[in-house]
Structures are given as structure tokens and as C-alpha cells.
Amino acid sequence: MTHMDFDALVALLTRIFIANGASAMVADILARNCAGAERDGAMSHGLFRMPGYVATLQSGWVDGLAEPVVEDGGASFLRVDAANGFAQPALAAAAPLAMExxxxxxxxxxxIRRSHHFAALWPDVEPFAEAGLVAIAMVDSMAVVxxxxARKPVYGTNPLAFAAPRGGEKIVVxxxxVSVLAHGDVQIAAREGHDLPEGAGVDAAGRPTRDPRAVLDGGxxxxxxxxxxxxxxxxxxxMxxxxxxxxxxxEVDWSAHPGAQTPCTGECVILIDxxxxGSxxxxxxxxxxxxxxxxxAGQERMPGDRRFAAREKALRDGVAVHAEMLAQLEGMLRT
Amino acid sequence: MTHMDFDALVALLTRIFIANGASAMVADILARNCAGAERDGAMSHGLFRMPGYVATLQSGWVDGLAEPVVEDGGASFLRVDAANGFAQPALAAAAPLAMExxxxxxxxxxxIRRSHHFAALWPDVEPFAEAGLVAIAMVDSMAVVxxxxARKPVYGTNPLAFAAPRGGEKIVVxxxxVSVLAHGDVQIAAREGHDLPEGAGVDAAGRPTRDPRAVLDGGxxxxxxxxxxxxxxxxxxxMxxxxxxxxxxxEVDWSAHPGAQTPCTGECVILIDxxxxGSxxxxxxxxxxxxxxxxxAGQERMPGDRRFAAREKALRDGVAVHAEMLAQLEGMLRT
Structure with missing residues (x-):
């Protein structure tokens, strides 16, 4: 286990994204997002996602060079065409005007439309709350719920994120x-051989199962x-x-792009000042x-607390990265 | 069982609200709301609520004569002071300008602040969707969740309602x-002697229970x-x-008003055109x-379908009202 400086980890991931076809702008945003999830202890959306990003870029399914187009939709409405690129650069392009x-x-x-979202959603709302706004974000993904x-999945895992300022630098987030488990958690359980909790999934025949592989294999x-x-x-x-x-x-269909893993759907963010x-x-x-x-009343941990604690520790001690993962990441530079 | 014409039921409830201290404006809005819930088969927010409305008006906890004050908060923001009256007249006062x-x-x-919400929430969002807008409404209530x-309740049952147009006259709603069960459903289970489902409630000692009386009695x-x-x-x-x-x-404290049952909190409605x-x-x-x-995929019933079917039937055949309930309602005219 290596402890990497956060900025060094961001720099490594940036180089990987660029080596695999992303623009410098896109690479910087995705690298901060992905390294940030690892730093915050959200492993299912951290370095674990890098092979998926790389495979998807290589498949041609997502455009790593996309330039999002922000369209004015009214005094309180912005449309963004992510142009088959990632959602995070599209949101970043709209954020200053949206806050204004x-x-x-x-x-x-x-x-935001025509956007690929493969990351955690809290990084999309946190900056708005830190700037004093309330933010609600919703993303649809790929039919797994x-x-x-019904007899077959229609919904994505469709995350909902909410963030609000609490005063000072503190926020609630x-x-x-909408699934009992995030898809990334099922992938991690399959890799590590853990059972899923009761009531989280069904197998290909629609029967309840605790086997993560049965969920991933047509369940x-x-x-x-x-x-x-x-x-x-x-x-x-x-939304x-x-x-x-x-x-x-x-409606997501990446069958013509073997290796693709990022759903190309849309994202809606509501900002309120x-x-x-009336308070x-x-x-x-x-x-x-x-x-x-x-x-x-006895609730010790607030939403976001665990991530904030992990973040503080990682910024002080560095982000813990397995040697095997580091070698894998370095391999992604040579594609 | 009598089958009452919907308008006749509205007229009766209007007279009851007026007889118990509501203005004609407030009485009309609440009567349509309450009769509408009964018409739509949502018994826990229908005539079952009338004794609670009457007791609360009589207790002095809510102001049946309140005149809501709509305050312009910006090009996309309205504040409404419900002035310790009901939430529905406050929303009705703001609705035309909000849609504009x-x-x-x-x-x-x-x-909306200083508002009492004792009704179902879907009537608050349906008209916006029928007018072509997307509406999200949220209400906090009283600490029962x-x-x-935690060792004690902090949250209300805090309903969330959503409505969107589907084309023609159809909407999704x-x-x-946020509780497994609505509070009204627990009250009905207690009255009718039904058990609650597993995982819905705890007793006064915090132990899981299926007894609705144990939930209501300090649970x-x-x-x-x-x-x-x-x-x-x-x-x-x-929100x-x-x-x-x-x-x-x-924070709701009606201890100085015996008989009071309506939480005086706030309501937030988000409208989107x-x-x-970008579709x-x-x-x-x-x-x-x-x-x-x-x-x-096999899902036969959409959100709202059951209510729409009940509504259609009741508008054709009349709203079914128990003779006992009718007698009780008529008794409320003589207070």
C-alpha cells in the first residue's frame, strides 16, 4: 500500500485520460473527480472505475474530446449538449452561468443531455453548496433496476444527490x-466474493439472490x-x-462499442438560492x-460525514493506493 | 352506504368548515381537497380527516380566517406567509403568479411558511401538471419518524409529491x-384493528412492533x-x-391547544417549464x-392510476359515504 499525495494522484490520472484520448480539459475534470472519490473513501467510484473509463474511451462510445455547448433556455434555465462527452465537463461549462x-x-x-456519467454524483452538487446554494442533482443510467x-429492468440506478450549506465551510450532502445497492458495489462484491444483502437483487429468472455474479449475469x-x-x-x-x-x-445501447461501460443519458441539476x-x-x-x-436525538453521523473524515485524513496522510492498482494505472499510460 | 354527488359532498364540507370558523375562501379550498381525496379512494386523507380539521379549528391552533400573503422573492421565487392558516389556500394564492x-x-x-398541511399532497401538484408544468412538492409535518x-423521532412523515404532463389530459403523479406508512394509515389500522406490516414502526421503548396502537402511544x-x-x-x-x-x-408544539392535530410547518413547491x-x-x-x-416490461399500474380510476367511478356513480360518517359530518354543522 502506497500513500500518494492527492495532487500527484490527480496528475497520474490526468495523464491516463489524455493518453487514452481525452482532451486536457476533460482529463483534468475527470481526474479530480475520480481521485476525489478515492480520497473520500468512496471506492466504488474511485480508482476502481479507471479501467472502465479507459475501455470506454478506447471503444469509441464516448468522445473524450467533446466540447459541451451551453444553451440559454431562459432567465432560470440552461440546456447543455454534452455532445456525447462526459457529464462533468458539461456541468462545469454551465456552472458559472447557472450560479449567476x-x-x-x-x-x-x-x-444536460447526451452526457456520460460514470462517477459519484456528490461531486456535482458539493461545489454549489460550498458557494451558498442548494443543489439537487439527478442522473439516469442504464437499465438494471x-x-x-415488471419482468425486466427499465430503470437505472439513478442517483439523487442533494447538498445545502450549513454555515462556515460546512455542508450537508x-x-x-435508487437501487438498494449501487452497481459499483455489486461489481466490487463479485470481485471480492462477498454476498449481497437480502432484497438487493434478482437473478436472470427474476428470483431473489444474494450472489453478485447472478445479478451481473442477466439479473x-x-x-x-x-x-x-x-x-x-x-x-x-x-427529470x-x-x-x-x-x-x-x-434506451442506452452500446452494443456496437465492445468495452463501453458509461451510460450516455442525461443529468438535471436544480439550483436554489x-x-x-423566508427564514x-x-x-x-x-x-x-x-x-x-x-x-x-442520537444520530451520530450526518450524510457526508464519513467522506469528509476520509478526505481530511487523505489530504493529511496521502491517498492509500494498493501497489497492484498503481501498477495497473501505470499500465494505462501505455495504451 | 350513500352515494353522494361530488358537488353535494363539497357543499356539505364547505358548510362544516364555515360553521367551525373558516372563511368562505378557506372552506371552499379545503372542502374540494378533502372531498377530492375521498372521491379518489384515498381514505386516509378524505372524510376521515374531518374530525381532525374541526377539532383543530376549535382549538384555536390554526386560523381558519387567515389571509395568506404572497411576497415576490425574485423572477423565479415566491415566498408565502400562510399566516398560521392552511397550506392549500396559501398555495392557491401563489399559484397563478408562480405559473407565470x-x-x-x-x-x-x-x-410557504407558517402553514398547516393536513391533507394529501398530490392535489397540490396535479393542477400544475395539468397546466403543462413539472411540479415537485415537499412538506414537513410533525416528529413521528x-x-x-436515533432514540426518538425528529422527522415528520414528510410527503414528497411529483407530477408531470404525459400529453393530452394525462399526467404522471x-x-x-418518507415513512413506510402514512400516519393516517396507522390511525386507520388502530381504529379497524389491523396489524401493521413488518418494519414500519417501533413502540415507546424503540422495539419493532406491528401494533398500530403501540406506534401511536409513544412509539x-x-x-x-x-x-x-x-x-x-x-x-x-x-426544503x-x-x-x-x-x-x-x-419544533411543532401544539400542547397549548388541546384537540389540535395539524402540523404548522412549511411547504416548498418547485415548478419547472x-x-x-432539450427534448x-x-x-x-x-x-x-x-x-x-x-x-x-410488465408494470401494469402507473403512479396515480388507482386514484384516477376511483375518481372516474365516483364522478359517475357518486362518492360512497357510510351512513355513520354522514351522520357524523352533519353533527359537525351544529358546533
Missing amino acids: KARATGACVVA VPPG FDQA ALLPFGGHKGAAIAMMIEI AAALTGGLYSH PARG AAGFAARVEQLVEALRA | KARATGACVVA VPPG FDQA ALLPFGGHKGAAIAMMIEI AAALTGGLYSH PARG AAGFAARVEQLVEALRA
């Missing part, structure tokens, strides 16, 4: 798949909370695809009061 | 509590989907209280395509 619009009018919707009563995931989680999955399909002009999860709200005490102070009430 | 703003800019946030790891409800449902509950507290200036669920989005096929047509894909 949210501050000028009270809200702004960012509707079975709706209630969560990011959760499917189940939504959290039954029909309630499924309703949220449906809302996210509508991230119908609204943006992106594809639904079940809480300074417009006399101030929004961030009120959020902090809620956190205090939760602590007083 | 959403159509002019692409989005509008309606942040235990956060993960869902409305769901609490659990969020759907464990920590994921709890994260949504937290988001709703932040409906911190953003609006309303109270958190755990999907015509601003070349058109938003509603795309939503309809998703519904078709779900049907093709």
Missing part, C-alpha cells in the same frame, strides 16, 4: 442510488423501499431524460439547527 | 410519505428504505422548513414513451 442565474432569479435548472410488477437490482424507491426512479428518468432531451436508461427564502434566522443557521437536533 | 414566473423564466420556487441511530414510524429514506426526510425538512422559514417537524428542456420529441411525448416502456 440562480442568484439573480432565485433558481436555475441545468438540463426492475420496476414493481447526500448521494444515493437485476431492486429499488430501495419497494414501490416508493421505484417512484423516485421514475421521477429521475423523467434527467425527458426534461433534458437525453436518453432513458432503457436560499437567501431568497429570519438565515438558511444555513437553520440547517445547522437541524443537524444539532439530529445529534441530540 | 415558471413559464417566463423556466422555473419557480414557492416557499426516527432517524437512523405520485405522493408518498414512532420508520423511514422507508432505511438510511436512504431518512436522507430524503432530511432533505424535505431543509420545507429551513428554506421557507417554517418550523421543523420536531418542460417546454424549456426534440417534446417532453410529454417522452413521458408517455416511458410509461409505454414500463407497461411493456
Whole structure:
């Protein structure tokens, strides 16, 4: 196990993305995102994803050189054509104007289409909360979640992320798949030979299973909370695809691009300026009061806390990277 | 069992609200809402709620004569002070301007504070979708849901509702509590002597229970989907209280008003104009395509379908009302 300086890890990943066909702009954004997930202890969206990024770039399914096009959709609306590139550069291209619009009018919707999202979603919302805004993000992905009563998957794991300022530098942030488990967690369980928890997946015949390989091999995931989680999955399909002009999860078809792993769908981000709200005490102070009430009731960990703790430790001690992973990463420079 | 004409039921409820201290404006809105829930087969938010409305009006906890004040918060933001009245008249007061703003800019946030919400939430979003807009509504309520790891309830049942046009007169609409069960369903189970499903509640000592009386008697409800449902509950507290200036669920204190049952908190409604989005096929047509894909996969019932079917039947045959309930309602005219 090596402990790598965060910036050195970002630099290595940047070189890998560039070596595999990404522009310097795209490489920088994806490298910070991926290294950031590893730094924050979110392994399923960290270095574990690098082979998938590289295979997808090599397959020609995603355009690593794409230049997102930001279209003004109104005083509180931006459309972004990610141009078959990654979602993160598309959001980055829209973010300054989106924040300006949210501050000028009270809200702004960012509707991104033709975008590949292969990363955690919390990095998409955190910067907005750090800038004092409330942010809600939704992404549809690829059909791996079975709706209630259905015989085959229609929904993606469709993450929902939310972030809000708490005062000072602190924020509340969560990011959760509508499936009981994220797809990356199933892949990790398969690799490491762990069983899945009860109620997380079905096999190819639709029977409940705890075997991650049965889920990956023609099986499917189940939504959290039954029909309630499924309703949220449906809302996210509508917001991230119908609204943006992106594809639904079940419409993603990469069969002509062997090696492709990134769903090309859409993303919707809603920004709200809480300074417009009606709280006399101030929004961030009120959020902090809620956190205090939760602590007083016995909830020790707030959404995001575990990641913030891991981040602090990694920025101090370096990001722990297995020697085997490091060798694998270095191999990705020679493609 | 009597079958009452919907308009006659509305007229009766209107008279009851007026007899118990509501203004004609408030009475009309609440009567349509409550009769509408009964018509749609949503018994837990229908006539079953009338004794609670009446007791709360009589307790002085809610102001039946309140005149909501709509405050312009920006090109895409409205604040509404419900003035300790019901939430539905406050939303109705803001709705025309909110829709105008959403159509002019692409989005509008309606942040309602000092509002009592004792009804189903789907009636708050349906009219927006029927008018071609996407609507998301969130309401916090009163502390009856235990956060993960906590020893006492902090969250309300905090419903989330979503509605979107599907083309023609059709819409997609869902409305769901963050608890496994709505509080009204627990009350009905207690009255009718049914057990609750597994995992829905705990007793006063925090032990899992299926007894609805144990939940109501110092116990609490659990969020759907464990920590994921709890994260949504937290988001709703932040959006409906911190953003609006309303109270958190755990801050509601009606102890000085015996008989009071309506939480006085806040409500946040986000409106989005999907015509601003990036879909070349058109938003509603795309939503309809998703519904078709779900049907093709084997999901027979869409969110809202059961209510629409009940509504159609009740508008044709009348709303079925028990003679006992009718007598009870008529008794409420003589207070």
C-alpha cells in the first residue's frame, strides 16, 4: 500500500485520460473527480472505475474530446449538449452561468443531455453548496433496476444527490442510488466474493439472490423501499431524460462499442438560492439547527460525514493506493 | 352506504368548515381537497380527516380566517406567509403568479411558511401538471419518524409529491410519505384493528412492533428504505422548513391547544417549464414513451392510476359515504 499525495494522484490520472484520448480539459475534470472519490473513501467510484473509463474511451462510445455547448433556455434555465462527452465537463461549462442565474432569479435548472456519467454524483452538487446554494442533482443510467410488477429492468440506478450549506465551510450532502445497492458495489462484491444483502437483487429468472455474479449475469437490482424507491426512479428518468432531451436508461445501447461501460443519458441539476427564502434566522443557521437536533436525538453521523473524515485524513496522510492498482494505472499510460 | 354527488359532498364540507370558523375562501379550498381525496379512494386523507380539521379549528391552533400573503422573492421565487392558516389556500394564492414566473423564466420556487398541511399532497401538484408544468412538492409535518441511530423521532412523515404532463389530459403523479406508512394509515389500522406490516414502526421503548396502537402511544414510524429514506426526510425538512422559514417537524408544539392535530410547518413547491428542456420529441411525448416502456416490461399500474380510476367511478356513480360518517359530518354543522 502506497500513500500518494492527492495532487500527484490527480496528475497520474490526468495523464491516463489524455493518453487514452481525452482532451486536457476533460482529463483534468475527470481526474479530480475520480481521485476525489478515492480520497473520500468512496471506492466504488474511485480508482476502481479507471479501467472502465479507459475501455470506454478506447471503444469509441464516448468522445473524450467533446466540447459541451451551453444553451440559454431562459432567465432560470440552461440546456447543455454534452455532445456525447462526459457529464462533468458539461456541468462545469454551465456552472458559472447557472450560479449567476440562480442568484439573480432565485433558481436555475441545468438540463444536460447526451452526457456520460460514470462517477459519484456528490461531486456535482458539493461545489454549489460550498458557494451558498442548494443543489439537487439527478442522473439516469442504464437499465438494471426492475420496476414493481415488471419482468425486466427499465430503470437505472439513478442517483439523487442533494447538498445545502450549513454555515462556515460546512455542508450537508447526500448521494444515493435508487437501487438498494449501487452497481459499483455489486461489481466490487463479485470481485471480492462477498454476498449481497437480502432484497438487493434478482437473478436472470427474476428470483431473489444474494450472489453478485447472478445479478451481473442477466439479473437485476431492486429499488430501495419497494414501490416508493421505484417512484423516485421514475421521477429521475423523467427529470434527467425527458426534461433534458437525453436518453432513458432503457434506451442506452452500446452494443456496437465492445468495452463501453458509461451510460450516455442525461443529468438535471436544480439550483436554489436560499437567501431568497423566508427564514429570519438565515438558511444555513437553520440547517445547522437541524443537524444539532439530529445529534441530540442520537444520530451520530450526518450524510457526508464519513467522506469528509476520509478526505481530511487523505489530504493529511496521502491517498492509500494498493501497489497492484498503481501498477495497473501505470499500465494505462501505455495504451 | 350513500352515494353522494361530488358537488353535494363539497357543499356539505364547505358548510362544516364555515360553521367551525373558516372563511368562505378557506372552506371552499379545503372542502374540494378533502372531498377530492375521498372521491379518489384515498381514505386516509378524505372524510376521515374531518374530525381532525374541526377539532383543530376549535382549538384555536390554526386560523381558519387567515389571509395568506404572497411576497415576490425574485423572477423565479415566491415566498408565502400562510399566516398560521392552511397550506392549500396559501398555495392557491401563489399559484397563478408562480405559473407565470415558471413559464417566463423556466422555473419557480414557492416557499410557504407558517402553514398547516393536513391533507394529501398530490392535489397540490396535479393542477400544475395539468397546466403543462413539472411540479415537485415537499412538506414537513410533525416528529413521528426516527432517524437512523436515533432514540426518538425528529422527522415528520414528510410527503414528497411529483407530477408531470404525459400529453393530452394525462399526467404522471405520485405522493408518498418518507415513512413506510402514512400516519393516517396507522390511525386507520388502530381504529379497524389491523396489524401493521413488518418494519414500519417501533413502540415507546424503540422495539419493532406491528401494533398500530403501540406506534401511536409513544412509539414512532420508520423511514422507508432505511438510511436512504431518512436522507430524503432530511432533505424535505431543509426544503420545507429551513428554506421557507417554517418550523421543523420536531419544533411543532401544539400542547397549548388541546384537540389540535395539524402540523404548522412549511411547504416548498418547485415548478419547472418542460417546454424549456432539450427534448426534440417534446417532453410529454417522452413521458408517455416511458410509461409505454414500463407497461411493456410488465408494470401494469402507473403512479396515480388507482386514484384516477376511483375518481372516474365516483364522478359517475357518486362518492360512497357510510351512513355513520354522514351522520357524523352533519353533527359537525351544529358546533
